[in-house]
Amino acid sequence: MEAFIKKTALDPWDLFANIFGRDYVFAKEFFMNKNQKGVLILTPFFSPNIGGVETHLDNLVSNLDEKGYRIFVQTYSPLTTENTSWKKNELLGNNIQINRYRWFGKNLFHTLESYPILDFLYLTPYLFVRSLLFMFTNSKKIDVIHAQGLNAGAIGVILKAIFKKRLIISLHAIYTNIDNHGLIAFLIQMILNSAHVTLGMSKAVNGQFNQTGIKGSSLIKYTYWVDLNRFKPMNLKESRKKIGVDDRFTVLFVGRLNPIKGIKLLVEIARELDQIQFLFIGTGPLESFLKSTSEQNPNIQFLGQINNNDLPAYYNSADIFCIPSQYEEGLGRVVMESVACGVPVVGSNRGGIPEALNETVSILLDPTHDNLKNAIQMLHMDDQHLKALKKDCRNYATMNYSKQNLDLITRHYV
Numbered sequence: 001m002e003a004f005i006k007k008t009a010l011d012p013w014d015l016f017a018n019i020f021g022r023d024y025v026f027a028k029e030f031f032m033n034k035n036q037k038g039v040l041i042l043t044p045f046f047s048p049n050i051g052g053v054e055t056h057l058d059n060l061v062s063n064l065d066e067k068g069y070r071i072f073v074q075t076y077s078p079l080t081t082e083n084t085s086w087k088k089n090e091l092l093g094n095n096i097q098i099n100r101y102r103w104f105g106k107n108l109f110h111t112l113e114s115y116p117i118l119d120f121l122y123l124t125p126y127l128f129v130r131s132l133l134f135m136f137t138n139s140k141k142i143d144v145i146h147a148q149g150l151n152a153g154a155i156g157v158i159l160k161a162i163f164k165k166r167l168i169i170s171l172h173a174i175y176t177n178i179d180n181h182g183l184i185a186f187l188i189q190m191i192l193n194s195a196h197v198t199l200g201m202s203k204a205v206n207g208q209f210n211q212t213g214i215k216g217s218s219l220i221k222y223t224y225w226v227d228l229n230r231f232k233p234m235n236l237k238e239s240r241k242k243i244g245v246d247d248r249f250t251v252l253f254v255g256r257l258n259p260i261k262g263i264k265l266l267v268e269i270a271r272e273l274d275q276i277q278f279l280f281i282g283t284g285p286l287e288s289f290l291k292s293t294s295e296q297n298p299n300i301q302f303l304g305q306i307n308n309n310d311l312p313a314y315y316n317s318a319d320i321f322c323i324p325s326q327y328e329e330g331l332g333r334v335v336m337e338s339v340a341c342g343v344p345v346v347g348s349n350r351g352g353i354p355e356a357l358n359e360t361v362s363i364l365l366d367p368t369h370d371n372l373k374n375a376i377q378m379l380h381m382d383d384q385h386l387k388a389l390k391k392d393c394r395n396y397a398t399m400n401y402s403k404q405n406l407d408l409i410t411r412h413y414v
Contacts, residue, residue, distance in 0.1 A: 036095065037413060038070040038141040040165075042131060042155055043148035044123045046075035046098070048084045050283060051256060052333035053172045055308060056224050057148065063406050065093040069413075070141065073098040074131045076123075079109050080256075081283055081305070101130050110258065110285060116175075116184050123151045131155055132162075139163045144413045148172065150191060157194040168412055169195040170222075171205050174328040174351050189214060197412040202331045202352030222408035223356070224333050226340045226401040231312050233342035233394055239316035245301065249380050250277045252318035252343070254311065254334045257284030262324030262348070262367055267293055267300065269373045274299045276380060281306050281314060315341035319386065320379055323347035324367045331356055340397035344389035346375045356400075360392040 041061060047054050061071045077100050078084050090098040103126060112119045135142065146168045147156035153169040160167040169192060192198045192214045199222045200206035206219050240247050251270075255261050263286050270278040276299060280290050283305045290302040306314060315321065321338035323329075328351035335345045335353060339361050347353065348367040357364060363379070365371045379386045 036068055036070045037143045038072065039064060039413065040131075040135075040142045040145045040159075041071060041073045041075075041148065042127070042145065042152040042159075043073070043075050044127060044151055045079065045148075046073060046100070048081065048086050049078040050081045050084075050305060050308075052224075052331075053148065055333060056172070058308075059225065059227065060406070060409070061096050062093060063403060064410070065096050067406075067410065068095075070095040071097070072134070072138065072142065074127065074134055075100055076103040076127065077101065079103060079105070080107055082106055099130070099134065101126065107285070120151055120154070124154055127152070128155045128158065131159060135159055135163055139165075144168060146170065146409075146413075147195075150175070150188060153191045153195065154187075157191055160194065166413070167195045168197050168199060168409075170199045170201070170409075171209065171330075172201055173330040174205055174208050193218070199409060199412070202355045204328065204352040204355065205330050220408075220412070223405050224331060224336060224401070225403050225405040226333075226336050226397065228340055228397060228402060230309075231315070231337045231340035231397075234312065234316040236316065239313045242313050243310075243317055245279065245317055246277055248277050249275075250279060250318045250320075251346075251376060252279045252281070252314065252321050252338070253323070254281045254306075254314070254321075254337075255323070257282045257286040257290065259286065260325065260327040262326045263290070265326070265367070265369060265372070266322060266324045268369060269376065270300050271297055272373065273376065273380075276376065277301070279303060279314070279318065281311075311337065312341055315343050318343050320376065321345045321347075322372070322376065323353065324372055325350060325353070326367060327351070329353050335362070336397070336401050339393045340401055342390055342393045344379075344386070344393060346372065346379065358396070361389055361396045363389075 041057065043057060045051060045054055047058050061073060064071050077086050086100055088100050092098065105122065108122065112122050142165055144166045145156045145159055147153040148170050149172060156167045156169060159165065192209060195218065198214065198219045200209065200219060201223060203221055206221055209219060237247060253266060257263055278300050280302045294300045294302040315338050321335065321343050323332055323335055323345060325348040331352040335356055338345055339357065345357055345362040347364060349364040354364055363375045365375065
């Protein structure tokens with residue numbers, strides 16, 4: 001019998017199921033799953049929608065799966081990424097179950113995000129109904145509800161009260177449209193103070209919500225991590241050849257194409273520095289602007305939406321990465337990916353960006369036209385300074401962006 005098991009190379013449970021029938025399948029599920037902690041991820045935005053939060057959540061669920069958790073994701077169809085296929089129900093890895101619900105209004109979120117009440121009414125009620133129905137039939141499988149953002153957090157508070165589950169809320173952004181007082185601040189206070197723990201992705205994020213009256217003991221900083229096996233230094237010329245760009249000094253931007261990201265400011269600089277190549281990657285409201293701009297300016301290339309698996313080659317094709325954000329970024333995942341690839345950053349010193357970087361791998365400043373232009377020009381002309389920044393990037397990423405940051409989340413699941 002032992003030789004037969006080795007010869008077939010089957011999991012013994014599967015072998016017994018083939019021999020003795022379905023009872024062994026049920027037994028396997030019972031014994032294999034009974035000690036696994038079940039985590040319900042609530043989020044309006046999930047892959048294949050494209051964004052920094054979505055990439056983080058992809059990493060989160062896959063890494064939780066590796067650690068033996070059972071993960072259930074309740075989310076919408078892509079709301080801000082157009083022309084992408086998606087599956088309503090999907091099973092991934094060992095124990096990842098994703099349920100996506102079709103929702104209307106491509107890019108309506110960008111119109112409503114400046115109006116908190118309308119944004120809440122657009123994103124929250126339907127996902128609440130679907131999540132409530134899910135919990136009625138699956139609550140015994142769930143130990144922890146992990147809500148992503150304030151809208152999902154409101155859903156989590158209700159589910160916590162009904163089903164008596166542990167609630168964790170993660171905050172990924174600084175909300176520029178929220179007053180520290182008034183009705184909205186009161187509602188935020190109620191939501192976050194109802195969670196067992198609230199995780200803010202940076203001190204800048206936590207600082208905003210501390211001002212609204214959140215219990216300090218329940219507001220904890222964590223940070224993203226990067227897959228350092230994928231985002232790593234590669235040969236510059238080979239990377240440029242692979243993606244088909246010129247072999248000259250290159251500045252890269254990756255992100256959502258919103259005006260507040262400083263896209264038009266960077267385009268103005270690119271027009272003035274026509275000896276430097278500027279690459280733009282992303283989707284969003286300014287796509288048409290970038291398409292027409294790239295047609296009129298030979299040193300500007302708009303590459304559109306790039307598969308996340310291909311991004312390391314694009315980072316490695318650049319000499320510097322630029323993040324010219326004109327608003328308070330929660331953190332800026334793209335700067336972490338760039339540094340992990342050995343590419344230093346020039347950009348905004350606002351929000352949580354300075355927490356992800358330091359002066360050994362970046363030049364951060366007030367994101368005005370002259371400041372950004374001068375910094376880019378300086379690194380173009382000063383090869384020694386550029387080499388010094390590049391030299392420290394990988395070590396900095398290894399020390400600060402490793403998968404160990406996952407433990408800052410999972411320790412609160414118990």
